[in-house]
Amino acid sequence: PMMNQGLSKIDDLDYELWHACAGPLTSLPPVDSLVIYWPQGHIEQVIACTPDSAGAADVREASSHFKLPSHLLCRIGQLELQADPNTDEVFAQMDLLPQDEGSVTKEMKEAPSAIKQSSVKMFCKTLTASDTSTHGGFSVPRRSAEDCLPLLDYNMNPPCQELVAKDLHGQEWKFRHIYRGYPRRHLLTTGWSTFVSAKKLVAGDTVIFLRGENGQLRVGVRRASKQQPQAHSTYFSSTNLHLGVLAAASHASREGMRFSVIYNPRTSPSEFVIPYHKFLKAMDYNLAVGSRFRMKFESEESSGRRYAGTITEVNDADPLRWPNSLWRSMKVEWDEVISASDRHERVSPWEIEPFVPISTLPPPLGGARQKRRSPTLVKDPLLGTSQSVL
């Protein structure tokens, strides 16, 4: 049920499957790379995962005892891509090793160069009412079947074969793939309904099929409904969960010890482990009240689109607990009406793309670097404390 990253062809395929299930907006920092960890964002995920936010006042009070900066520079130690055995929700467990700022070399600050080309074939389909009904099977779009499924022997009458596809847990699912009906079409019949009921799929959910170079098949699932945090984990009070996050990070940063976080891309309101180079790049943005920008996120109409907006405030999201933190340090207004906009009322610098691409700005003259930065945003990236720039 757990896998490491990029060891063999098979692991590559599982790696691709995990990302396909996570959705196009999710990216993970590679092993050994430098990242910034944001406790505030981690807490946001905990809140999103627990049904009751009761005792929030307690947490606020108690958390002030932890000497914890707004963010930690870390190296990714180990990365495990997994899926919830009950819901198939993807998540990543990452080990973080706190790093000294001094030990950072120039190369570490740079973005990784080439993106390796994958030869994995894949298709997604949003399930229709017919696909999920008990009355019949799954209709495979013609192109998808021809591109991604093993070639049928069209001399058979009817042409058919058995497919075996593994899911993220390594469990195998068998499907009868048949080409029949008039007009002819590709269908998955026997085995399909078992899959649907086991994965509790409903119309609107998405299935994903992948085929590796070696012919291995994978199958995964992405749900339409951000289903409620189904009263998870009745064993633990939400206060304990909050404090556990803070205690672990606090201890790790003091002692420089490895700690472990779980990132759930489908539940977390925002990524809270940010590649260091992405963070550094964002520090060079010219961000001030009134600045225009674009940002990509998933909404009810689109599974990932750019939205345009304007910065209306630049200040602390939580001045009491997390003073001088860049986490959601900008309040913004969107050009369009965004449903569930509360999730996007405040954003962090690294989430956005400035409206004028930075590369087209005139090259900075002497002393221009200061001008390009908004004074309210000039902070020591590692200590999170404001510094005057003269």
Added chain:
Amino acid sequence: PMMNQGLSKIDDLDYELWHACAGPLTSLPPVDSLVIYWPQGHIEQVIACTPDSAGAADVREASSHFKLPSHLLCRIGQLELQADPNTDEVFAQMDLLPQDEGSVTKEMKEAPSAIKQSSVKMFCKTLTASDTSTHGGFSVPRRSAEDCLPLLDYNMNPPCQELVAKDLHGQEWKFRHIYRGYPRRHLLTTGWSTFVSAKKLVAGDTVIFLRGENGQLRVGVRRASKQQPQAHSTYFSSTNLHLGVLAAASHASREGMRFSVIYNPRTSPSEFVIPYHKFLKAMDYNLAVGSRFRMKFESEESSGRRYAGTITEVNDADPLRWPNSLWRSMKVEWDEVISASDRHERVSPWEIEPFVPISTLPPPLGGARQKRRSPTLVKDPLLGTSQSVL
């Protein structure tokens, strides 16, 4: 889904249902009573609930930073009896308010006097293969039906009625109750199989029916299999959960603030919130290596029986992390072979009954009190530090 204790007849019935589902060995301290909270025991529950005990070394290392005594004197602030929405496993959320030893009056140390007589009717039945098969319904034992179910009109042909019973979540379940067959018997037919599949009942599990004075019916479930901690809570790393428990208790004890714990009687290896009077009584036991005792617990053959044993060691269960703690301070040997005896290799003083009832001991003479105590067990009950007794 949540209920307070003892407000009305209906709440009483839910309270009884919760206890019936928890089993005969579970008891809960009443609201406002004094208790001793044992962090070690709380951690044991967390370990029993989380699949992987990985990172245990981290936790040990990190937990040494918390200045936390082995036990806290607390008052029960609020008590919520709940059940897991997925598994119907019962659990209790209790608020604990740390107390000063000085504020404890003599009455608080005494056990509550009268146990109020309940007029609630109840029956349990362990399900047979026929009860859980899809082929038929549920056969109600005659006595149970006559004592506990609403009276049937035996003039009907056949006599039948509709029963409506609520579970711990307040959800209503409807059953057709019919008296038929030859020889005549009570059966639940229509609605029963829905209940079985919704609650995922298998042969060997137990159903519980309750009927209050007002005629209200309740239905609950107690599973035979201590099913695996079904890979719970993939959102949180087990290290965080450990640290959260310690951080919450540590902060609460320093600041004297209310904190909240969740007690799961079916999963926790031992109760970790102990009535203060029970604790004090155990301090008077004459416990030393070689002492004989009895103790009641659930095992594979019996759902709650007394077992006899002998104390073989009296020392710290975890000398490094929890020195001078009474939690599982005695290593014991049982007269019979106990399956899964690892859970019962070490016990705490308040769990056992001395073989010679304390009331039949000769009344203590002058200075006898010291004699009756074993030196290795004489500790300040609130600080957990050893004291010399001269």
Added chain:
DNA sequence: CTGTGGGCAACGTGCCGACAA
């Protein structure tokens, strides 16, 4: 008294082509 099994009817599941959007 109650667990199990045979009988049997009703219902759901699931494979098929037809048709139309």
Added chain:
DNA sequence: TTGTCGGCACGTTGCCCACAG
């Protein structure tokens, strides 16, 4: 090209009694 439907066969569900432990 593909979503939905009617047709139809077969397996399952679920109510009934008989019988035996």
